[in-house]
Amino acid sequence: MSVVSISSVNKIFGKPGENQTIALKDIDLQIEQGEFISLIGPSGCGKSTLLRIIGDLISPTNGTVLVNGKPAPQARENREYGIVFQAPVLFDWRSVEKNVQLPLEIMGKSPHERTARANEMLELVELNGFQKHYPYQLSGGMQQRVSIARALSFNPPLLLMDEPFGALDEITRERLNAELLDIWSRTKTTIVFVTHSIPEAVFLSTRVVVMSARPGRITQIIPIDLPQPRSGETRESPRYYELITQVREGLRGGEGMKE
Amino acid sequence: MSSSAEKVYSNRPAPKKDETRVSLFDRLRYYLPTIIIFFAVLLLWEVLVRALQIKQFIMPAPSSIFEAFRASLAQMIALGVYTGTEALGGFILGCGLGIAVALATARWTAARETLLPLAIAANSVPIIAFAPIMNNWFGITNQTSKMAIVAVITFFPMMINMTRGLTLVDPSALELMRSYAVNEWTVLREVRIPNSLPYMFNAFKICSTLALIGAVVGEFFGGTRDALGVYITQEAALFRFENSWAAIVIACLLGIGFYVLIVAIERLVIPWHASVRKTEE
Numbered sequence: 001m002s003v004v005s006i007s008s009v010n011k012i013f014g015k016p017g018e019n020q021t022i023a024l025k026d027i028d029l030q031i032e033q034g035e036f037i038s039l040i041g042p043s044g045c046g047k048s049t050l051l052r053i054i055g056d057l058i059s060p061t062n063g064t065v066l067v068n069g070k071p072a073p074q075a076r077e078n079r080e081y082g083i084v085f086q087a088p089v090l091f092d093w094r095s096v097e098k099n100v101q102l103p104l105e106i107m108g109k110s111p112h113e114r115t116a117r118a119n120e121m122l123e124l125v126e127l128n129g130f131q132k133h134y135p136y137q138l139s140g141g142m143q144q145r146v147s148i149a150r151a152l153s154f155n156p157p158l159l160l161m162d163e164p165f166g167a168l169d170e171i172t173r174e175r176l177n178a179e180l181l182d183i184w185s186r187t188k189t190t191i192v193f194v195t196h197s198i199p200e201a202v203f204l205s206t207r208v209v210v211m212s213a214r215p216g217r218i219t220q221i222i223p224i225d226l227p228q229p230r231s232g233e234t235r236e237s238p239r240y241y242e243l244i245t246q247v248r249e250g251l252r253g254g255e256g257m258k259e
Numbered sequence: 260m261s262s263s264a265e266k267v268y269s270n271r272p273a274p275k276k277d278e279t280r281v282s283l284f285d286r287l288r289y290y291l292p293t294i295i296i297f298f299a300v301l302l303l304w305e306v307l308v309r310a311l312q313i314k315q316f317i318m319p320a321p322s323s324i325f326e327a328f329r330a331s332l333a334q335m336i337a338l339g340v341y342t343g344t345e346a347l348g349g350f351i352l353g354c355g356l357g358i359a360v361a362l363a364t365a366r367w368t369a370a371r372e373t374l375l376p377l378a379i380a381a382n383s384v385p386i387i388a389f390a391p392i393m394n395n396w397f398g399i400t401n402q403t404s405k406m407a408i409v410a411v412i413t414f415f416p417m418m419i420n421m422t423r424g425l426t427l428v429d430p431s432a433l434e435l436m437r438s439y440a441v442n443e444w445t446v447l448r449e450v451r452i453p454n455s456l457p458y459m460f461n462a463f464k465i466c467s468t469l470a471l472i473g474a475v476v477g478e479f480f481g482g483t484r485d486a487l488g489v490y491i492t493q494e495a496a497l498f499r500f501e502n503s504w505a506a507i508v509i510a511c512l513l514g515i516g517f518y519v520l521i522v523a524i525e526r527l528v529i530p531w532h533a534s535v536r537k538t539e540e
């Protein structure tokens with residue numbers, strides 16, 4: 001059974017008769033357990049919209065989205081996914097550890113379990129020792145790691161990430177990419193990851209979903225057959241460059257199809 | 260080898276307990292210029308009044324104001340307590356209601372969208388003009404009438420600010436809460452209320468000033484001689500201006516004290532907010 005199963009999903013913003021935007025058109029996508037899927041495409045092609053539909057933050061105009069075999073709203077009620085936005089979205093009034101514990105508090109876990117779990121997660125994102133800090137005392141990259149720790153804290157089977165490293169510099173981004181892959185291999189979480197960076201998509205993913213705009217649709221799905229685990233060497237292999245070229249051409253092809 | 264491990268950890272400082280507080284010395288140093296300017300102005304005032312031989316009823320010298328103040332200290336304190344009680348009572352009532360209405364309408368967009376423009380309109384009206392009406396309704400010699408004025412004056416800024424704080428929330432924070440499938444009450448408790456606290460303290464500061472203006476000006480329109488506003492007008496009518504000035508000093512002290520108290524509470528309650536926190540220089 002697929003973790004995410006999307007069939008014939010359309011999303012139209014705006015009421016009939018008004019200025020309508022066809023954000024997504026005829027989207028079909030199956031995501032299997034343990035996959036790392038990247039969504040890539042030009043700005044406005046509906047990547048965020050698709051991610052938000054998977055997470056039931058908005059509903060599709062028509063079509064079905066199943067998460068672990070259940071309709072997306074049901075999966076949301078069951079708290080089956082963690083979400084990471086482009087901005088860290090930490091609560092200023094909570095310390096780092098309290099931010100990570102937020103979902104656990106909501107789910108009624110005991111204080112003891114919460115602390116243990118938060119410490120474990122902060123260890124995972126290499127922020128041990130920052131438990132009592134407040135968000136304003138951290139750098140942007142550290143804040144984003146806290147938000148990843150928060151998303152992972154309750155062990156969601158699905159992780160949705162919308163350009164989580166978009167605002168970071170290249171070096172921090174590469175380090176967090178390596179960290180994310182490490183987390184992914186350890187937690188066996190399925191990840192759907194939105195990015196604008198072709199190398200990032202190729203380096204991280206098991207499959208890259210190439211989208212094009214107006215109307216937003218999937219033009220190509222490129223399997224990434226680079227060996228696991230990925231490392232610095234991966235970035236130097238000829239196959240890595242071949243795949244980058246392939247994705248780039250996929251993106252161009254999508255552009256070319258525009259009238 | 261252990262030193263390298265330590266080094267890694269020394270890069271990750273444990274937060275200092277009072278990182279958000281400022282030491283007494285720092286604070287003194289920070290306020291020193293203000294204090295110096297304050298006394299310099301007093302001195303200049305004194306010198307000018309004497310040098311230009313300005314008449315008492317136009318501008319008494321600081322020394323004679325101080326003398327009047329000292330001579331009737333007990334009475335001054337009693338005046339301050341009387342009017343301070345009115346200001347505080349009205350402040351609590353007005354702000355309390357403002358917060359309550361804002362919380363009640365936070366959930367109902369329709370109610371909020373009808374009430375807020377009205378509140379903003381009401382807030383731009385010089386409410387103090389209603390003081391004689393309040394005196395008429397609640398009794399002119401009564402503290403209640405002044406509290407009513409203060410309550411009306413402080414209600415609107417509090418309600419408007421609080422409503423903003425409860426509604427101007429990061430949309431992503433709301434989506435995050437939605438992803439946890441929580442109810443509206445949890446969103447209110449975890450996101451909207453904490454988000455509104457800086458707005459609330461802002462309103463407290465505005466309202467503390469308004470409360471004293473409301474109480475004193477309300478008293479200008481009548482009341483017993485226990486009241487600051489009445490005392491100021493009566494002593495002025497009797498050409499004992501240094502007494503009026505001494506009472507004005509009391510009003511100033513009340514206002515400053517009120518404000519400082521709010522700032523102190525703010526520091527305790529929202530140490531994480533940008534207006535309060537102190538980053539290392």
Ligand SMILES: Nc1ncnc2c1ncn2[C@@H]1O[C@H](COP(=O)(O)OP(=O)(O)OP(=O)(O)O)[C@@H](O)[C@H]1O
Pocket residue numbers: 013014021022023041042043044045046047048049050216
């Ligand atoms: N709430 C909304 N109301 C109306 N139109 C919307 C809304 N959200 C998105 N859209 C439209 O849907 C289209 C897709 O938007 P979306 O945010 O999914 O793009 P994206 O691929 O994530 O772009 P980017 O890479 O810039 O983040 C855009 O044309 C956008 O204008």
Ligand SMILES: [Mg+2]
Pocket residue numbers: 047048049162
């Ligand atoms: Mg987007």
